[in-house]
Amino acid sequence: GESVGLHLPTLSVQEGDNSIINCAYSNSASDYFIWYKQESGKGPQFIIDIRSNMDKRQGQRVTVLLNKTVKHLSLQIAATQPGDSAVYFCAEKTSYDKVIFGPGTSLSVIP
Amino acid sequence: EPEVTQTPSHQVTQMGQEVILRCVPISNHLYFYWYRQILGQKVEFLVSFYNNEISEKSEIFDDQFSVERPDGSNFTLKIRSTKLEDSAMYFCASSERGGRNTGELFFGEGSRLTVL
Numbered sequence: 001g002e003s004v005g006l007h008l009p010t011l012s013v014q015e016g017d018n019s020i021i022n023c024a025y026s027n028s029a030s031d032y033f034i035w036y037k038q039e040s041g042k043g044p045q046f047i048i049d050i051r052s053n054m055d056k057r058q059g060q061r062v063t064v065l066l067n068k069t070v071k072h073l074s075l076q077i078a079a080t081q082p083g084d085s086a087v088y089f090c091a092e093k094t095s096y097d098k099v100i101f102g103p104g105t106s107l108s109v110i111p
Numbered sequence: 112e113p114e115v116t117q118t119p120s121h122q123v124t125q126m127g128q129e130v131i132l133r134c135v136p137i138s139n140h141l142y143f144y145w146y147r148q149i150l151g152q153k154v155e156f157l158v159s160f161y162n163n164e165i166s167e168k169s170e171i172f173d174d175q176f177s178v179e180r181p182d183g184s185n186f187t188l189k190i191r192s193t194k195l196e197d198s199a200m201y202f203c204a205s206s207e208r209g210g211r212n213t214g215e216l217f218f219g220e221g222s223r224l225t226v227l
Contacts, residue, residue, distance in 0.1 A: 031212040036154075043115075043202050043218035044154060051212045089154060097142060097166035097209050099216055101154040 134203030
């Protein structure tokens with residue numbers, strides 16, 4: 001079956017430090033991966049995406065790494081700020097029109 | 112900035128009643144989705160919709176659920192006879208593009224459904 005992500009962990013980081021959020025996926029045929037941020041009471045918000053023909057993609061303060069050999073995805077946030085506190089979901093496009101979310105990681109930034 | 116809007120923000124209903132959740136996707140988007148999130152849990156795919164028909168649906172999306180695009184702007188999710196376990200936050204999303212290696216989804220703020 002399709003499965004993305006690990007059991008929901010919680011990550012606490014000090015403001016200014018870098019954060020790394022990890023995700024495992026099981027569908028080796030997936031070609032497109034997305035990271036979403038969800039703040040309390042809001043809908044998921046797109047952060048960054050990556051296609052399977054890439055192993056790294058950078059955005060503003062965020063980097064996504066994809067390792068297809070071990071089916072692993074990570075999101076790195078540089079210089080983490082209090083506004084980064086949220087639940088982060090990796091998501092996987094498993095077919096033409098279906099995006100499956102992982103269980104999420106709660107990031108807490110300590111001022 | 113264009114956004115996906117959803118109504119109502121919160122609906123309370125009795126078990127067995129019909130509920131319609133409404134969404135206005137971003138105007139130039141062609142692909143539409145419904146997801147749900149039970150409190151504290153992950154975001155679950157329900158259904159995708161393109162060209163006036165369902166593209167994909169999950170096992171959650173049984174015959175109690177239906178979707179419709181009644182006009183050029185609205186996209187609705189109907190639950191015919193609500194059950195207690197339908198209580199969740201329902202998110203609508205839209206995307207400009209489809210395909211296996213593209214298709215960023217833009218989400219609305221959600222409609223919270225409480226079934227009593």
